[in-house]
Amino acid sequence: MDKLDREIALCNLDDLEEQQAIELSIDERRLFAIRQDNQLHAYWNICPHLGIPLNWAPDRFLDLDKTLIQCSSHGALFYIDSGECIAGPCAGQSLQPVTLRCTDKNYFVTADQPLPAAPLNLREQALADLEDS
Numbered sequence: 001m002d003k004l005d006r007e008i009a010l011c012n013l014d015d016l017e018e019q020q021a022i023e024l025s026i027d028e029r030r031l032f033a034i035r036q037d038n039q040l041h042a043y044w045n046i047c048p049h050l051g052i053p054l055n056w057a058p059d060r061f062l063d064l065d066k067t068l069i070q071c072s073s074h075g076a077l078f079y080i081d082s083g084e085c086i087a088g089p090c091a092g093q094s095l096q097p098v099t100l101r102c103t104d105k106n107y108f109v110t111a112d113q114p115l116p117a118a119p120l121n122l123r124e125q126a127l128a129d130l131e132d133s
């Protein structure tokens with residue numbers, strides 16, 4: 001499994017409102033962080049159901065009430081603070097957390113943490129399947 005070889009600045013806590021999200025790409029992997037109760041919770045942007053990104057629009061990860069993370073594909077719902085899926089096709093599974101370090105409200109993605117597998121590119125896969133058929 002690949003590991004992150006460097007620490008990367010994410011944002012300052014004050015850059016985000018409560019329940020606001022921010023996205024970041026690292027080595028072709030995408031992660032997001034959401035501010036809740038004056039802290040950030042970060043996960044790799046991979047739905048446990050199909051292994052594809054959760055969101056359909058930039059920085060949009062929450063349900064209408066802005067209390068849960070919601071996958072845009074099939075509606076799975078996840079707690080913001082734990083990443084646990086509580087409803088939908090992957091109920092009982094969890095988002096993969098991203099380890100952050102915080103100094104004076106500045107958040108960093110820490111080095112030496114495992115990187116998830118590179119995401120599926122369904123468009124490229126579909127085009128390759130068409131060429132093979």
Ligand code: FES
Binds near residue numbers: 049051071072089
């Ligand atoms: S891909 Fe997320 S619920 Fe199906």
